[in-house]
Amino acid sequence: MNASESVVPTDGLTRRRGLLVPALILLLVFAALPALLAGFDKGYFYQIANLALIFVLLSASMHLVTGVAGLLHLGHAAFYGVGAYTAALLTSKLGLGFTVTLPLSGLMAALVAFLVALPTMRLVSIYFAVATLAIGQMLYLVMLNWVDFTKGPNGIIVSKGFELFGFSLSGRLAAYYTVAAVVTLSVVAIGRLSHSYYGNALRSIREDDQCADAMGVSTVRLKMEAFTLSAFFAGVAGSLWAHMTGYISPGDFKFSESILILAMVVVGGLGSLPGAIIGALLLILLPEGLRALGDFRNIMVGLVMFLSILLLPKGLLGEVSALRLVRRQLGAAWRNTGKGEGIGWR
Amino acid sequence: MFDPYYLQQLAIGLSLGMTYALMAIGFTLIFGVLNVVNFAHGEIYTLGAFAGLVLISATAPPIVAVILGALAIGALAGFSLERIAFKPFRRFTDEASLKSRAMRESTLLSSLAVSIVVREALEIVFGSQMRSVPFDYLINTPVRVGPVILVTGDFIIFGVAAAMLIGLQYLLTRTRVGLAIRAVSNNPLGAKYVGIDTDRTIITTFVVGSMMGAAAGILMGLYYGAVFPAMGFTPGIKAFVAMVMGGLSSIPGAVICALILGISESMATTFVSSGWSDMVAYGFLILTLIFFPNGLFGARRERV
Numbered sequence A: 001m002n003a004s005e006s007v008v009p010t011d012g013l014t015r016r017r018g019l020l021v022p023a024l025i026l027l028l029v030f031a032a033l034p035a036l037l038a039g040f041d042k043g044y045f046y047q048i049a050n051l052a053l054i055f056v057l058l059s060a061s062m063h064l065v066t067g068v069a070g071l072l073h074l075g076h077a078a079f080y081g082v083g084a085y086t087a088a089l090l091t092s093k094l095g096l097g098f099t100v101t102l103p104l105s106g107l108m109a110a111l112v113a114f115l116v117a118l119p120t121m122r123l124v125s126i127y128f129a130v131a132t133l134a135i136g137q138m139l140y141l142v143m144l145n146w147v148d149f150t151k152g153p154n155g156i157i158v159s160k161g162f163e164l165f166g167f168s169l170s171g172r173l174a175a176y177y178t179v180a181a182v183v184t185l186s187v188v189a190i191g192r193l194s195h196s197y198y199g200n201a202l203r204s205i206r207e208d209d210q211c212a213d214a215m216g217v218s219t220v221r222l223k224m225e226a227f228t229l230s231a232f233f234a235g236v237a238g239s240l241w242a243h244m245t246g247y248i249s250p251g252d253f254k255f256s257e258s259i260l261i262l263a264m265v266v267v268g269g270l271g272s273l274p275g276a277i278i279g280a281l282l283l284i285l286l287p288e289g290l291r292a293l294g295d296f297r298n299i300m301v302g303l304v305m306f307l308s309i310l311l312l313p314k315g316l317l318g319e320v321s322a323l324r325l326v327r328r329q330l331g332a333a334w335r336n337t338g339k340g341e342g343i344g345w346r
Numbered sequence B: 001m002f003d004p005y006y007l008q009q010l011a012i013g014l015s016l017g018m019t020y021a022l023m024a025i026g027f028t029l030i031f032g033v034l035n036v037v038n039f040a041h042g043e044i045y046t047l048g049a050f051a052g053l054v055l056i057s058a059t060a061p062p063i064v065a066v067i068l069g070a071l072a073i074g075a076l077a078g079f080s081l082e083r084i085a086f087k088p089f090r091r092f093t094d095e096a097s098l099k100s101r102a103m104r105e106s107t108l109l110s111s112l113a114v115s116i117v118v119r120e121a122l123e124i125v126f127g128s129q130m131r132s133v134p135f136d137y138l139i140n141t142p143v144r145v146g147p148v149i150l151v152t153g154d155f156i157i158f159g160v161a162a163a164m165l166i167g168l169q170y171l172l173t174r175t176r177v178g179l180a181i182r183a184v185s186n187n188p189l190g191a192k193y194v195g196i197d198t199d200r201t202i203i204t205t206f207v208v209g210s211m212m213g214a215a216a217g218i219l220m221g222l223y224y225g226a227v228f229p230a231m232g233f234t235p236g237i238k239a240f241v242a243m244v245m246g247g248l249s250s251i252p253g254a255v256i257c258a259l260i261l262g263i264s265e266s267m268a269t270t271f272v273s274s275g276w277s278d279m280v281a282y283g284f285l286i287l288t289l290i291f292f293p294n295g296l297f298g299a300r301r302e303r304v
Helices: A002-007 A012-040 A043-068 A076-094 A098-120 A125-145 A172-194 A197-207 A209-214 A219-245 A255-268 A273-289 A296-311 A319-330 B004-034 B041-059 B063-090 B095-099 B101-126 B152-174 B176-186 B188-193 B198-224 B229-246 B251-271 B274-291
Strands: B142-145 B148-151
Touching: A012 A043, A012 A172, A043 A076, A043 A172, A043 A197, A043 A219, A043 A255, A043 A273, A076 A098, A076 A125, A076 A219, A076 A255, A098 A125, A098 A219, A098 B274, A125 A255, A125 B229, A125 B274, A172 A197, A172 A219, A172 A273, A197 A209, A197 A219, A209 A219, A255 A273, A255 A296, A255 B101, A273 A296, A273 A319, A296 B101, B004 B041, B004 B148, B004 B152, B004 B176, B004 B198, B004 B229, B004 B251, B041 B063, B041 B101, B041 B198, B041 B229, B063 B101, B063 B198, B101 B229, B148 B152, B152 B176, B152 B198, B152 B251, B176 B188, B176 B198, B188 B198, B198 B229, B229 B251, B229 B274, B251 B274
Parallel strands: none
Antiparallel strands: B142 B148
């Protein structure tokens, strides 16, 4: 690494600027927002903040598979549902707490995704999209119709809130901090994944899978990994949702939810993680802000999606500018040595 | 002796399959000319059903007029859908962008967005609850055929669907319009070079396909007696499955697969509860995709 530092001097200025933006975001999420929420002290605002954070995580996980790896995924909400049902069933049947259900929900969703990926991952483009749609619907039908196990349309009451090793975190502010911490950690992990060698390999599959294959990139394996990882994070989001609301039903994981998540990624900009986050915030907070419009707010989702595809084909924050932003502002350790060491976080 | 109950289920399955077939043809035609999937097709079905319902409650015309009205609305909806959701994304006509994945996915997403807007608009205008069709218009008067009890709807659906299929076959193989449609779906650039107005042909295709979708919608609305904004979703998916099973661009394949789907679904309801019977279609889809990636009746095509 000594050689690289002589080529790109990481002087104090870049290093400080590299830490400024993440510090500001962390300050906003963990100090300013909670202070505001505590100031208003309304359950409704906490609910919205948590919902927005959960959808940020969902959108970020969708970004990994649809934005970076370029696989059009139409059944993401089903994996979110698998996570939520795992958490709810573990809580209601075995009495386990959030500390245990959070990782298990993620793993369960990842396991289901892995099993699903085994036969379908060799499909390409529209065939893959159709297969994910069918799988999403099949999982939804299982949630809806396997009444003995999932209680069907009645849903499940999740009696336990957030806790950490038996230490209850079920107060409003504590719950917000739990959700914020889990979502932030997951988004950072997704960010490191998508802005690395690994992410570049996924991007090469999206651009031209045959070419990537010929260059020695194992496309099928990478696609499976991206799909499974994204399902893992969706499962984590599901567990957060189950413990946050205390009640889940199959209606929360319908096809339209998958489309909503897809719309977030598309509106924000395919392939851009900051875009996915902005898209999620926009599509969750805009309808809440437009509550005065009443029934029209769902139309707004469709209209925003349509107009953004029509007028901003690259999304609100397109991939190229997002990559530049991330590399300059967040990637203090980003190296481009020009000595064949490659580009990316190590 | 063979249980007449199964024959009855077979008849119901045939009616169901026929409506799936009408919808699948719309998908197949549009996929043929544009190489894109039209996700708003299910909403055309819903629009057809609502057009029929509005017509019935406004003027109480004979049933033929109801179907014709639904067809007209379907044609109009297809036209506007093409203008709104597909035309703006055909700005670039060179070969590279015609094959580009991004272009194809943008129309897919734009049609999805349009379908959301249409469905939500219908929910605002008509409410999300089921609206029942007036009793006089229900096509379920029982008819006894040998040991089996059918309803008039089975015959009407079969008749209308068969007439439309024959009409489509005539249109595609005996008229200049049909020739243009087939030329564009065979090779859009080549069709353009020999002087076919591809833009107009694409609109025609949308109009024809959407008329079939709307007809399916009104027939099913009258058959089950219930019309609601989200009704197009499930048949849309089923028709889509039929199209993929049939090999994406083969019309006879799509029709046969739609019939297979309809029959196996209605047979499945005798063994499992109706909630699970949707599983049949998705199971078929996954199996087809894995074992017959080109569809059961599709010609070999480049999978890009």
